[in-house]
Amino acid sequence: MTAVVEGKAIVQDYHVPGGMFARARSVRALKGVDFRVEKGKTLAIVGESGSGKSTLARVIALIDAPTGGELRIEGKPVDIRAHRPGPDMRSKVQMVFQNPYGSLNPRQKIGNVLMEPLAINTNVPAAEQRERAEAMLAKVGLQPEHFNRYPHMFSGGQRQRIAIARALMLNPSLLVLDEPVSALDLSVQAQVLNLLADLQDEFGLTYVFVSHDLSVVRYIADEVMVISKGEAVEQGTREEVFANPTHPYTRQLFAATPVTDVAAIRTRVERRRLARAGVQ
Amino acid sequence: MALLNIRNLTVKFATATGSFTAVDGIDVSVDKGEVLAIVGESGSGKSVSMLAVMGLLPDTATITADEMTYDGQDISNMTAVQRRKLIGREITMIFQEPVASLNPSFTTGFQIEEVLRLNLGMSRREAHARALELYRAVGIPEPEEKLKAYPHQMSGGQCQRVMIAMAIASNPRLLIADEPTTALDVTIQKQILDLLMKLQEDYGMALILITHDMGVVAETADRVVVQYKGKKMEEADVLSLFENPQHPYTRALLSALPENATGDRLPTVSDFFTQEAAR
Ligand SMILES: Nc1ncnc2c1ncn2[C@@H]1O[C@H](COP(=O)(O)OP(=O)(O)OP(=O)(O)O)[C@@H](O)[C@H]1O
Ligand SMILES: Nc1ncnc2c1ncn2[C@@H]1O[C@H](COP(=O)(O)OP(=O)(O)OP(=O)(O)O)[C@@H](O)[C@H]1O
Ligand SMILES: [Mg+2]
Ligand SMILES: [Mg+2]
Secondary structure, eight states, X not given: OOEEEEEEEEEEEEEEOOXXXXXXXXXXXXXXXXXXXXXXXXXXXXXXTTSSHHHHHHHHTTSSOOSEEEEEETTEEXXXXXXXXXXXXXXXEEEEOSOHHHHSOTTSOHHHXXXXXXXXXXXXXXXXXXXXXXXXXXXXXXXXXXXXXXXXXXXXXXXXXXHHHHHHTTOOSXXXXXXXXXXXXXXXXXXXXXXXXXXXXHHOOEEEEEOSOXXXXXXHOSEEEEEETTEEEEEEEXXXXXXXXXXXXXXXXXXXXXXXXXXXXHHHHHHHHHHHHHHO | OOSEEEEEEEEEEEETTEEEEEEEEEEXXXXXXXXXXXXXXXXXXXXXXXXXXXTOOOTTEEEEOSEEEETTEEOTTOOHHHHHHHBTTTEEEEOSOHHHHSOTTSOHHHHHHHHHHHHHOOOHHHHHHHHHHHHHHTTOSSHHHHHTOOGGGSOHHHHHHHHHHHHHTTOOSEXXXXXXTTTSOHHHHHHHHHHHHHHHHHHOOEEEEEOSOHHHHHXXXXXXXXXXTTEEEEEEEHHHHHHXXXXXXXXXXXXXXXXXXXXXBOOOHHHHHHHHHHO
């Protein structure tokens, strides 16, 4: 089976220009990463803050050209530095950015944010554009009266859902999501994850899903990649990685997950009560 | 006496389609040395109510309250000068969207050193040393280099930690932290929560922690407020909340953990309400 997206030895360097007192230098954010994702599957990328997850996501979503390595989409090598991707490729691959605020134009009403991809890339008539945008708003749990609001008039979690809705408007075949549900409470998070799962079942969508939340990863992933300092330190099926984490960082992640156990809460509350009594 | 005391806070926004009530009669109070967690669904008015306290809402907002006091002083009708003495020094806030709250045109080091010089009267050299110390405390790798980096040259979680460093720089008496660890993996989240709890215990800082993560609530809070659609649904000490949640939305929050998925579907709050009604 050909992979929807495949990367070989992907390297990414950031050039940091020097200033009056600092010498210019370059930072290697990805040190040769391999991966492949098959149609209709989800690759979850987890790892420490600053390990290179967003850097990799931007390469896969054809936003940034990598310094080295080869990226293939549906078997064909893609080099965005040599050939700018056309509208076809652009609508096939979509990205949800980690920072939804920064990716939304502050002067554009949400309705237009959602209709714009259709207006630019398709011949869908105006009336139908509006219908589809309203339907998509409802799917991510927003209301019709939100259509004419500007981005700053929303809550953090609502903006995150707008970014997801926008990326879904063009029926992409590959969707790269960078921490898409990090600001959502569990109920709204469930609604969004259920929506993504339904779309995957119905249209065979392929996802690359960056998340630091292991319970979300366990629910959504087929394959898991753990990256640390720009290197993939662990890769395997979800079952393998969860049943038998081999890298120390992966084990640390499991160990640090907070517990909602009542006995643990009671112990902590008691310890705080004693500490307070000691102070007085 | 509570350090911050808000009674019957209502916030309405004027929008193109009429007035919208984002916060509907909320009470919030927090004592010196106390950790209050506010949880609730996305869009339920958590951020807006705290921005109202900070005086940071746009002109389209109408704020009313029966009482709004900090340390006994009325903060609803303070002059701009009085407010500036308080906000950013005694009361600080970690904003929900870190990248959006940093200025893209200045290095993060310049921004935090500016806060230290203006608010705490430090010299350039002192501010630099303190900024470095704060970057280390929040676990930013290569702190010397990162002080020279612009926000876009740092990862999401690194920007979030810059915001945290800025907010704790003045050893505030009240810290309002709005989803402070959303961009952090659990190992760094733990380091940050330990740091906040240490400040809290060492200096008796009061902490209002807005979060959707019930694990974070379990590991930090003394008291918890649950908000849903602009209203307070439930308030309880942390142990009672987990042992015996009263409101259906709270029960739903505790049971909607992805590990409790049945088959392929994750339970949403509306599924939960339907189930409870059927019982
Ligand atoms: N434009 C840039 N210039 C220089 N360095 C950069 C740039 N963008 C990112 N970096 C650095 O590259 C490393 C990887 O960043 P990246 O954003 O990929 O991390 P991440 O894994 O997504 O982290 P987080 O979980 O915090 O979002 C970080 O150390 C970051 O400081
Ligand atoms: N400037 C504004 N104009 C109109 N409505 C607004 C404005 N700012 C916020 N709102 C609305 O007020 C409500 C409360 O927003 P708030 O940001 O407090 O939610 P929240 O509880 O913090 O949610 P989240 O968990 O998603 O961050 C939301 O429905 C939001 O759309
Ligand atoms: Mg990132
Ligand atoms: Mg909020």
